[in-house]
Amino acid sequence: MLAYVVRRVVATIPVMGVVALFVFSLLYIAPGDPAAVIAGDQASPADVERIRQNLGLDRPFLVRFGEWVWQILHGDLGTSIFTNLPVTTMIAQRFEPTLSLMAITLCFAVAVAVPIGVLAAWKSGTWIDRIIMAFAVFGFSVPVFVIAYLLAFLFALELEWLPVQGYTPLSEGVWPWFENLILPAIALGCVYIALIARITRAAMLEVLQQDYIRTARAKGVGQRGILFVHALKNASVPIVTVIGIGIALLIGGAVVTESVFAIPGLGRLTVDAILRRDYPLIQGVVLLFSFIYVLVNLAIDLLYTLLDPRIRY
Amino acid sequence: MDRRTLLKAVAGAGTLAVTGRLSAPALAQSAAARTLRFVPQANLANFDPIWGTQYVVRNASALVWDTLYGVNEKLQPQRQMVESEEVSPDGLTWTFRLRPGLKFHDGEPVLAKDVVASLTRWSARDPMGQMLKAIQKELTATDDRTFKWVLSKPYPKIMLALGKNNTPIAFIMPERIAQTDPFKQISEYVGSGPMRFVKNEWVPGAKAVFEKFADYLPRQEPGSWLSGGKRIMVDRIEWIVMPDPGTASAALQNGEVDWWENPISDLVPLLRKNRNVLVDIADPLGNIGSFRMNYLYPPFNDVRARRAVLMAMSQEDYMRALVGDDKNLWKPLPGFFTPGTALYTEEGGEILKGPRNLDAAKKLLAESGYSGQPVTCLVAQDQPITKTQGDVTADLLKRLGMNVDFAAVDWGTVGARRAQKTPPGQGGWQMFHTWHAGADCVSPAPYNAIRANGDKAWFGWPDAPQVEAEITAWFEAKNLEEEKAVIGRLNKAALDAVVYAPTGFFLSYQAWRKNITGIAKGPLPFFWGVAKTA
Numbered sequence: 001m002l003a004y005v006v007r008r009v010v011a012t013i014p015v016m017g018v019v020a021l022f023v024f025s026l027l028y029i030a031p032g033d034p035a036a037v038i039a040g041d042q043a044s045p046a047d048v049e050r051i052r053q054n055l056g057l058d059r060p061f062l063v064r065f066g067e068w069v070w071q072i073l074h075g076d077l078g079t080s081i082f083t084n085l086p087v088t089t090m091i092a093q094r095f096e097p098t099l100s101l102m103a104i105t106l107c108f109a110v111a112v113a114v115p116i117g118v119l120a121a122w123k124s125g126t127w128i129d130r131i132i133m134a135f136a137v138f139g140f141s142v143p144v145f146v147i148a149y150l151l152a153f154l155f156a157l158e159l160e161w162l163p164v165q166g167y168t169p170l171s172e173g174v175w176p177w178f179e180n181l182i183l184p185a186i187a188l189g190c191v192y193i194a195l196i197a198r199i200t201r202a203a204m205l206e207v208l209q210q211d212y213i214r215t216a217r218a219k220g221v222g223q224r225g226i227l228f229v230h231a232l233k234n235a236s237v238p239i240v241t242v243i244g245i246g247i248a249l250l251i252g253g254a255v256v257t258e259s260v261f262a263i264p265g266l267g268r269l270t271v272d273a274i275l276r277r278d279y280p281l282i283q284g285v286v287l288l289f290s291f292i293y294v295l296v297n298l299a300i301d302l303l304y305t306l307l308d309p310r311i312r313y
Numbered sequence: 314m315d316r317r318t319l320l321k322a323v324a325g326a327g328t329l330a331v332t333g334r335l336s337a338p339a340l341a342q343s344a345a346a347r348t349l350r351f352v353p354q355a356n357l358a359n360f361d362p363i364w365g366t367q368y369v370v371r372n373a374s375a376l377v378w379d380t381l382y383g384v385n386e387k388l389q390p391q392r393q394m395v396e397s398e399e400v401s402p403d404g405l406t407w408t409f410r411l412r413p414g415l416k417f418h419d420g421e422p423v424l425a426k427d428v429v430a431s432l433t434r435w436s437a438r439d440p441m442g443q444m445l446k447a448i449q450k451e452l453t454a455t456d457d458r459t460f461k462w463v464l465s466k467p468y469p470k471i472m473l474a475l476g477k478n479n480t481p482i483a484f485i486m487p488e489r490i491a492q493t494d495p496f497k498q499i500s501e502y503v504g505s506g507p508m509r510f511v512k513n514e515w516v517p518g519a520k521a522v523f524e525k526f527a528d529y530l531p532r533q534e535p536g537s538w539l540s541g542g543k544r545i546m547v548d549r550i551e552w553i554v555m556p557d558p559g560t561a562s563a564a565l566q567n568g569e570v571d572w573w574e575n576p577i578s579d580l581v582p583l584l585r586k587n588r589n590v591l592v593d594i595a596d597p598l599g600n601i602g603s604f605r606m607n608y609l610y611p612p613f614n615d616v617r618a619r620r621a622v623l624m625a626m627s628q629e630d631y632m633r634a635l636v637g638d639d640k641n642l643w644k645p646l647p648g649f650f651t652p653g654t655a656l657y658t659e660e661g662g663e664i665l666k667g668p669r670n671l672d673a674a675k676k677l678l679a680e681s682g683y684s685g686q687p688v689t690c691l692v693a694q695d696q697p698i699t700k701t702q703g704d705v706t707a708d709l710l711k712r713l714g715m716n717v718d719f720a721a722v723d724w725g726t727v728g729a730r731r732a733q734k735t736p737p738g739q740g741g742w743q744m745f746h747t748w749h750a751g752a753d754c755v756s757p758a759p760y761n762a763i764r765a766n767g768d769k770a771w772f773g774w775p776d777a778p779q780v781e782a783e784i785t786a787w788f789e790a791k792n793l794e795e796e797k798a799v800i801g802r803l804n805k806a807a808l809d810a811v812v813y814a815p816t817g818f819f820l821s822y823q824a825w826r827k828n829i830t831g832i833a834k835g836p837l838p839f840f841w842g843v844a845k846t847a
Contacts, residue, residue: 031722033729038359040366040480044769045732047438050496051364082358082365083517084498093516149559157563164563165555262555262564264519271556272356272518275695277725 005302012294019290020072023283024065032277033057034081055081057279068283077287078280080273087284090269097167098265100177101257102250104185109192110243116193117200117239118227124205132197139194144253148187148260155183165262184261188253192246199242203235210234236307244300251289346847347548349829351838352561352573356554357521360510363438364498366480368750372837373552375539376523377418378484378504381409381428382476383539386835388654388755390476391540393532394423394485394505396458404467411458416528417487418509425454430491432462432475435483437495441474441758442483444788469791470758478539478752478836479759507531507543507841508550521552536841538833546831546844565590565824571845572825574838577697578636584824594641595823596836598651598751602631602702602816603762605773607743610736612688612715617681619811623664625674625713626706631816634701643819648804649763651751652818656796661805665815675714687718689737691745693727699746702816706746731772745772751818752836756796757784757803765812777810 035052036043043051052058056067071078077087120132156164162183168176207213208231216230255267266285273281304311355369362374382390392398396412415423429452436442436449451463462471475483485491486504493499502510508523515521531542553570555561562580564570566587575595576584584590606613606622613619632643644652647662659666688710692703703719710717720742722730727745735741753759764770764784765777783803790796825832831842 031729032725033732034725036728036732037725038365043366043438047496048732054494054496080517084359084361084500085517090517094519152560152563156567160567163569164567165560165569166553166564259556260560262519262553262557262560264516268556269518272358275723275725276358278358 001305005298008298008301012291012298015294016287016291020069020283020287021065023286024068025061027277027279027282028061028064030277034277034279037276038082068280072287077284080281081278082276082281087280090281091266091284091288094264094266094269096169097263098254098258098267100167100170101181101184101188101254101263101265102247104178104181105189105192105250106243106247108185109189109196109246112189113193113196114200114232114239117197118204118232120197120201121204121208121231122223122227124201129201133201136194136198139190139192142190144187144191144256145260147190148184148257151183151187152261167263167265180261180263184257184263187260188250188257191253192249195246195249196239196242200235200239203238204231207231207235233307237304237311240300240303240307244296247296248293251293346845349547349550349572349840349843349845350570351550351552351840352555352564352570353552353838354575356518356556357515357552358517359498360502360515360521361499362484363434363481363495366438368480368837371478371480371482373510373521373523374482374484374504375506375837376508376550376840377502377506377510378486379415379506379543380476380483380485380539382472383541384473384476384478385537385540386833390472391534391537393476393540394428398472404469405464407462407464407471408455409460409462412530412532413458414530415505416530417505418503418526419487420528421487422457423485423505424457424488425460427488427491428460428485429454430488431485432483434486434491434493434495435481439474439481439483440761441470441477442481444468445471445474470788473758476539477759479750482539505529507545519554521554523550523552524548531841536839538835538839543841545841550840565826568826571829572823572832572838572843574823576822576824578639578642578822581822581824589827590824591827592822592824593832594834595821596751597653597820597834598755598836599818599820600698600751601646601649601651601749601754601818602635602698602746603748603813604702604706604744604746604816605731605762605771605813606811607737607741608767608774608776609734610741610743611686612678612681612683613743615681616810617677618683619814620664621674621678621681621713622709623808623811623814624677625669625671626665626709626814626816627669628665628815628817630709631702631705632819634705635698635817636819636821641820643817646815646818647808649754649760649807649812649815650756650800650804651754654751654755655793656756656800658797658801658804660801661808664808671712678713678715683715685714685716687716687737688744689718689720689742691720691722691727691730691742693724693746694721695723698748699724699727702746702748705816706744734774750836756800757787763803763807763812765807765810773813775810775812777806777812779806780810780812 035048035055035057039048039051079086080090116132120129123129152164155162163180167180170177213226213230216226254265255271258265258267270285353369357369357373359365359370362370380393381395383393385391394411394415395409397410399408417423432452436446445468448464448466450465454460490499490501490503502512507526507529509526511522511524525545525548531544534541536542558577558580561573562584565573581592584592606619608614628645636642647659647665650657690707693699707717707719730742731745733741737743749762757763761771765775765780767774767776783799783806787796787799790799828846830844833839
């Protein structure tokens with residue numbers, strides 16, 4: 001097991017290398033010029049060129065890529081072209097809001113989706129099942145920003161229960177922190193609930209047909225015990241898989257949610273960096289996201305062994 | 314008091330009753346009343362007003378750095394850090410004396426050597442500064458409070474150059490900071506303005522914080538734009554960046570922010586319905602919409618093709634698409650200079666007036682030799698102003714019988730591609746859309762877009778010697794009457810050559826909570842005199 005973990009961790013290195021090369025190449029060939037954005041409309045072409053030279057953007061691809069890789073190997077993601085701040089500092093500033101949003105969304109989504117998925121499977125074919133699946137279709141179909149606006153209108157503007165925007169660090173109090181994240185987490189969680197609930201239902205339906213469930217019923221195990229002890233545990237591998245896949249969805253969804261609720265997170269940072277062609281920042285953030293994704297996949301693979309003793313690496 | 318505040322107060326009172334201690338919400342409310350929360354037009358992504366010339370950087374910089382002169386609401390430069398100035402009879406030697414007691418935020422006094430270093434850095438980047446630098450013989454500090462500028466040629470508009478509100482503004486920084494290469498970004502933000510920048514609370518893309526500078530010495534005169542007493546009435550100003558206008562609107566209505574710099578016109582009716590929100594014109598100098606045609610390649614290398622577009626275009630179409638049917642917000646602009654200012658003129662503007670004549674325009678276009686080749690039209694989709702104008706132009710060109718190659722890109726791509734002089738089929742272009750702040754179009758001094766000196770001109774590279782001759786004449790004009798005469802001729806020459814196509818003049822709104830007072834109309838948000846009650 002330990003050898004497997006070590007192998008997987010080591011395997012992330014070439015993956016990250018490929019991601020780094022891919023991101024850097026894409027940015028190199030993408031149109032756009034940060035020097036022109038910095039110089040502004042009044043600048044002469046000579047001024048723009050001089051800024052470009054100072055930023056080192058006039059140098060060949062391989063030189064720039066080599067320098068960047070060398071920096072990364074020394075733990076330095078470089079400096080933002082626009083803010084003149086280290087990329088690591090900027091990511092650190094934005095990490096907590098995004099992590100908080102993702103964690104609360106994930107908890108909320110799993111807490112809602114798994115029980116309603118189990119319920120839908122248990123009551124399969126009834127009106128309860130249909131209502132839950134109709135909600136799942138709704139969750140998939142309605143864009144995050146529409147749900148976000150509706151929630152903000154109702155709970156912030158009309159009822160005035162919750163703030164419409166912003167983020168308060170956890171260090172300033174649990175309630176102020178949580179208060180700012182309720183609406184974003186619900187908005188972002190809807191699609192995730194729909195996804196997990198559908199998978200939970202499908203996995204549960206399959207498991208509930210198995211012989212050992214029939215045996216458990218024959219032994220007199222109660223409905224709750226059958227659903228949550230015997231069936232859910234055996235149905236959990238696909239559910240955990242989809243939770244893992246959903247983290248990628250969360251990263252994408254966070255971009256929209258953070259913009260709508262003005263949360264200073266990594267999603268907004270990425271969009272801002274792309275629009276301004278802040279190359280070091282884009283490269284740093286994408287590399288971080290890919291690293292997180294590789295780690296999440298590894299964690300899920302390891303979870304399989306806990307959930308299903310038959311799986312061994 | 315809104316419901317959330319009330320709920321918090323009730324909760325706070327409960328806490329007080331139970332614990333016998335003052336509750337956090339009560340304290341927070343008191344601090345909130347001394348903090349002005351402002352939603353700026355854009356993200357403050359960098360903070361060097363010389364290196365980065367975006368308006369949002371200028372607006373923030375005006376809080377932190379002070380200027381030698383500052384224009385008032387009549388666009389006349391007034392003394393600011395300067396106590397007095399003296400010019401030699403031949404107009405070649407200017408001697409300036411600083412006000413006593415000026416201090417930087419680090420406690421150091423403002424000295425003439427700081428001014429010299431600051432002006433040196435500024436003059437490397439600013440068009441007026443570059444003109445001054447070209448005729449500069451000497452710029453030296455003669456003592457701690459006096460500096461001398463010796464020129465080889467008189468420059469009557471020197472005080473305007475030092476006090477204008479167009480980017481880059483001649484902000485004064487400590488010498489050690491001002492010695493930074495003007496093409497490199499500074500990393501220390503120490504000024505002598507009325508507010509101090511709180512660097513450790515700066516989250517680019519989200520928040521910037523300014524605190525009142527206790528040692529600031531405001532002038533005695535009332536504040537007017539960049540001139541007069543810059544008296545700050547709050548302890549702290551927080552800039553909260555909100556990329557989504559819907560969120561900013563909701564936050565303002567909800568009382569989570571106090572002042573929104575640029576609400577979009579679609580949301581203004583909603584804001585007006587809220588009894589706690591006030592809405593008014595932000596900047597009387599407004600904006601001028603424009604698109605530029607590339608002088609280097611057909612069909613727009615022929616003046617007849619450019620004039621055909623002007624003959625066919627309806628500024629009303631552009632303005633209604635851009636700002637809607639509220640006629641208070643826009644007007645046609647048969648020229649290039651900002652309406653309502655001293656130099657505004659319509660001389661030579663007939664081509665943009667009256668009913669549009671599409672048939673005559675088609676005939677003129679045919680005479681230019683246009684025979685259906687694609688016209689690459691760059692349209693940034695992430696900027697509502699350019700996107701809307703681009704859609705109207707595409708329709709116009711199609712009605713004119715042109716073959717439109719509509720390049721839907723983002724603003725970053727436009728920024729890079731418009732600088733390409735290669736043929737349109739090889740990464741170049743024939744037309745792109747933009748807009749200019751009205752404050753930049755009040756005279757030729759800050760107005761790069763009207764220059765027509767070929768290769769050195771702004772993108773599109775217009776080449777019209779008559780336009781350039783009139784610009785030179787304006788700089789040499791000795792009084793307003795002379796200036797007006799020159800500008801009339803300049804407007805006509807620029808329209809004859811079609812330096813660019815103005816799509817109209819439009820205004821925008823600003824909105825704020827009713828408990829905020831002292832907000833002025835102007836080309837940038839002026840925070841001095843703005844007060845907040847609980």
